[in-house]
Amino acid sequence: MTAERKVEDITAKRMLINRLGLGLFALLGVAAVVPLFLIIGDVYIKGIDAINRLGGLWHFLTELPPTPVDERGGIGPMLVGTLYMTALGALFGIAVGFPLGVYIGEMRREKFANVARAGVNILVEFPTIVVGLFVYAVMSLAKEDLNKYLLYPLSKALSPLGGWITWFIGPLDGFNAYAGAAALSIIMIPYVALITASAYASIEQPLREAAYAIGGRDFNALFVVLRKAVSRAVVTAALLGTAKIAGETAPLLFTAFGNTYYAPFTGPTGAVSLWIWYAAQTPYDVLIASAYGAAAVLLTIILIIFIVARIRG
Amino acid sequence: MLGFLLVVLLIPYLIAAYGLLFVKLRWGLRLFGVFIVATIGLLTAMFLVEAYPIIARDGVAVFLEARWDPVRESYGVLQALAGTVLTSAVAMALAMPMALGVAVTINELLPARWRGVFGSLVDLTATMPTVIYGLWGLFVLGPTLQSLVNALAGGTVMTTPYTLFTAGVLLAIMITPYAAAVIREGYSLVPKPVEEAIYAIGATRFEAVLIKLRYVRNYIIGGFFLALGRAMGETVAVAMVVGGNLAKFTTNIFESGITISSLIALQFPNAASYQYMAPALFAAALLLTLFGLVINAVAIYIIQRGQI
Numbered sequence: 001m002t003a004e005r006k007v008e009d010i011t012a013k014r015m016l017i018n019r020l021g022l023g024l025f026a027l028l029g030v031a032a033v034v035p036l037f038l039i040i041g042d043v044y045i046k047g048i049d050a051i052n053r054l055g056g057l058w059h060f061l062t063e064l065p066p067t068p069v070d071e072r073g074g075i076g077p078m079l080v081g082t083l084y085m086t087a088l089g090a091l092f093g094i095a096v097g098f099p100l101g102v103y104i105g106e107m108r109r110e111k112f113a114n115v116a117r118a119g120v121n122i123l124v125e126f127p128t129i130v131v132g133l134f135v136y137a138v139m140s141l142a143k144e145d146l147n148k149y150l151l152y153p154l155s156k157a158l159s160p161l162g163g164w165i166t167w168f169i170g171p172l173d174g175f176n177a178y179a180g181a182a183a184l185s186i187i188m189i190p191y192v193a194l195i196t197a198s199a200y201a202s203i204e205q206p207l208r209e210a211a212y213a214i215g216g217r218d219f220n221a222l223f224v225v226l227r228k229a230v231s232r233a234v235v236t237a238a239l240l241g242t243a244k245i246a247g248e249t250a251p252l253l254f255t256a257f258g259n260t261y262y263a264p265f266t267g268p269t270g271a272v273s274l275w276i277w278y279a280a281q282t283p284y285d286v287l288i289a290s291a292y293g294a295a296a297v298l299l300t301i302i303l304i305i306f307i308v309a310r311i312r313g
Numbered sequence: 314m315l316g317f318l319l320v321v322l323l324i325p326y327l328i329a330a331y332g333l334l335f336v337k338l339r340w341g342l343r344l345f346g347v348f349i350v351a352t353i354g355l356l357t358a359m360f361l362v363e364a365y366p367i368i369a370r371d372g373v374a375v376f377l378e379a380r381w382d383p384v385r386e387s388y389g390v391l392q393a394l395a396g397t398v399l400t401s402a403v404a405m406a407l408a409m410p411m412a413l414g415v416a417v418t419i420n421e422l423l424p425a426r427w428r429g430v431f432g433s434l435v436d437l438t439a440t441m442p443t444v445i446y447g448l449w450g451l452f453v454l455g456p457t458l459q460s461l462v463n464a465l466a467g468g469t470v471m472t473t474p475y476t477l478f479t480a481g482v483l484l485a486i487m488i489t490p491y492a493a494a495v496i497r498e499g500y501s502l503v504p505k506p507v508e509e510a511i512y513a514i515g516a517t518r519f520e521a522v523l524i525k526l527r528y529v530r531n532y533i534i535g536g537f538f539l540a541l542g543r544a545m546g547e548t549v550a551v552a553m554v555v556g557g558n559l560a561k562f563t564t565n566i567f568e569s570g571i572t573i574s575s576l577i578a579l580q581f582p583n584a585a586s587y588q589y590m591a592p593a594l595f596a597a598a599l600l601l602t603l604f605g606l607v608i609n610a611v612a613i614y615i616i617q618r619g620q621i
Contacts, residue, residue, distance in 0.1 A: 021519035026422050028414025032493065033434045035486045037448045039441070087552050096327070099334065100349055103342035114466075116346035119353050122609045125539060127546025130605070133598050135354045137363055141316030150321065186352065193349075218338040226602050240440065247442025250548040250574075254581055273444045277549055280448050288452075295445050306440055310433055 020188040029090040040299065047296025050289035060293055065260050065275065068284040075294045077262045078270035081177060082246065082298075085256060085271060088181035093188025099190065099242070100235065101196025102222060108201070114289040117197070124190035140174060141256070170266045177265035180256030184245040191244060195237030199230040222313040233310065241307035243302045260285035272298045319355075326507055361600040367592035373597050379562035381576075383583070388593035390600070392562040396477055396570040399546040399621075400551065403481025403566060404488060408540055411485070413491035413533070420500045434496075439490035447553035450483040451475075456556055460481060462567065470567050475556040475572040476561075483554055484544045492540035495616065499532025500525065509524055537614035545604055548574040572595050 055072040066073025132260040153169045173180070203226060215221030249271075251279045252258075258274040259267070272294050279291035325343055326344070333341030367375055367388065378389030388412045419428050455474030462471050463476070471478070503525050526533065556569025557579055563570055573580075578593050584591040 014520075018517035022417075022422060023524070025414045025417040025522065028411050029416075029418030029422075029431075030414075032411040032415050032486075032489045033438060034429070035449075036434060036438050036441070038453070039445060042449055042453055043445060062350050075351070079606065096345060096348065097495040099330070099342060100345040103346050110343075110570065112343065112346055116349055118613060119346075119350045120604060120609075123349065123353060125542045125546075125609045125612075126605050127548065127574055127601050128601055130356070130546070130598050132584040132593070134359055137359045137595075138316055138319065142320045143316075145317030146320060147314055167493065188347065211422045219335055220337065222338065243440050247440075247444065249444040250578065251440070251579055273442055273549075277446055277553070280451055288556075291448060295448050298442055299445060302440065302442065303437075306437055312446055 005070060018140040029244075043292065044126055046289075047294075047299075048292040051296065053302075054290060060263070061297070064262075065279070068282070068287060070286060073286070073290055074274055075272055075290065075297065077259060078272045078275045078294065079297065080262065081180075081256065081269040082272045084265060085177050085180045085184060085252070086242060086246045087271065088178070089188055090185030090238065090247050092181065092185035093241060093245070094238050096185070097192030098196055101237075102200055102233075103279050104193065104198030105197030106137045106222060116183050117135040120190040120197075123186070127250075128187055129250040129253070131186050131230050132183045132254050132257050134169035135179050135186070135251070136244060136254040137174075139176075139179045143172055143174060145224060148306075158295075164190060167264045167265075171227070172262065173267040175255065175257035175268040177256055177269035180252045180269060180271070183251035183255045184248060187248060188241045191241040192234075192237045196234050199233035199237075200226070203229055204280075209221055235312060237310050239305050239312070243305040243309070246305070247298055247302055248276055249277050253277075318471065327616060333431070357599075357602060360595050360602060362428035363595035364592050364599050365591050367596050370589065375593060376600060379560075381559045381580075383587045383590055386587060386589050388589060390576065390593070390597050392558075392560070393571050393573045393576040393597065395562065395564060395570040396555065397545050397574075399477050399564065399566050399570070400555070400572055401480045401485055403478060404484035404544045405537065405541055407482065407485035408489045408492055408544075409537060411489045412540070412564075413495055413526065414537060415493040416496040416500050417526075419497060421518070421522060426455065435490045435493055436484070439494075443487065443547065443550045444553075446483055446487055447550035450554040451549060452480060454483055455479045473556060473569055475554050475569055476567050478549045478553060478566045480555040480570075480572070481566065483550055484547055486545045487547065487550065488540040491543050495532050495536030495539060496529065497530035497582060499536075505530055535612045535616035538608050538615065542605055542608040542612065545572075545608070546601060547576055548578050554577045555612045562617075573601050577601075 041291065047071065049058055052059055054066065055063065059072065060074040061079060062071070062076040063074030065075060095243045100120065104113050104120060107113040126140070149252050151169070151171045155166065158169060172274040184255065207229065208221075211221040211225040212218075252271050252274055254269055256274065258278060259270040259276045263269065276294050276298070278295070279287040282288065309313075326348070330341050330344035330348070335341075371388075373599060375389055376394065377391055379391035379395070379586035380387055380389045381392070382388075386395050405578065419431055419435075421472060423431055459471045459474040460514070463469055507528065508521070511524050516524065551572055552575035555575050557571060557575070559571055559580070576595055580590065581594055584594055
């Protein structure tokens, strides 16, 4: 059958349905990403204006947040809290997520590895507020004894180092940055694990055999030789996971709680996302403006991480 | 004491797991597997324990009655359950067509050069902080939807910008990428011979797309359930636009409502002042956990059963 005959067979009506149907799919596909541009545009237009109004970029990034009667203010304490908790959470998330990913990606023939894989799949989809509530429950259960037996003696032993140490180590409050970081890391672990697992699972069998041949021990083969084959995917996973947890709010609500002052990380700690959540729901214009400024800062951080991850990956 | 041991033993446990990686790799890796499974088990157990007081007092009535009256220490989460179901239904009805559109656009319609860019945009939609969606919903989407719906209906249907419908539309935007990712994966796995056979019998491009979508229906159903899990659990963005109507039971999507997760987010800060509120909220969290477990288990089962 020649090409021309084939075209004749297709009636005009089917051609029309073809055009309309494909057009509909394209329209729906575009509709899914249009809101992204609307949101980014909205946040930057109102956010940059708000930052200028509240005292310029440097002032906004370092100063205390405005009260309803102020005209200037910033997000300093929240930015510090977000950076600290995200860094800790990402560190812990990668430290546990990577070996876990190797386990569920490399040992697929083990029965328990499949159980762990199902667990990871479930955890990655878990409502993030549930994770926050879980960490809160553990924290309230452990806090008293933890302070009595471990943290009081520890902070006393460390006191010769100077006052700055009390900002990081000391008796914990019910809400603290470490609980926030723990909640964030529980969200990040399955994320890193799944991408690591699929990277390891996609290694071709001959390459794997070669790695075991020159690596000798399991450890060398998996972590030294094959690491080269998957490092790209793993770095991408780590970066995207970090971008994800940097903007999380729900798990921090009952763990870090939020704070508007520069305060020790052992007590309630502010986060940019928590500030947006709080300030946007107040009726004061200046607070809403600072929420938009904070959103612009948070979005910039996340866009930078995302773009770096994409260019590398 | 139990909690203390739990937190303190975590550190030696992880150090042991790392140490074992060098000595006996398989056992070291298994310890990390145990860690994640234990986390899920502990989470469920913890919620059972914390929710026990209210379940001992009211039984399952806490899930079956719609009242939220902390002053009388009377709690029921049916209104939140209804809100979760309604917002998720609106979200899924809007998100699934968009997710199919994304999958088809990326795999069929776009030239190869643009596929990566479009895919990145969709992924970015999934990475955006939920609180920024909430901010946008609060000041842009809510008021826009209100005037749009009222203009279309020719009367005042939405008296407030913040309703279950607003939350559903916002959720649809947020969960589309999750469903789309699964469908995209399945779509790209359609075997070349099958595709060639479809075109060989003279199908138009659109007809081919429909046949291929039917071929990957397991992925579509799996993506549906994964996105549904996300929609039910989403907290911050929903809490900002849903209206925060804690007490009144409503099935009208154009009224303010509440969902389970936003109930927890909005009420937990007050829980310390009441005797049974925290247990009631933990019971709600338990419900959310069970939903999450069941929905994700179904999704994983369907995707694995139907793997091409």
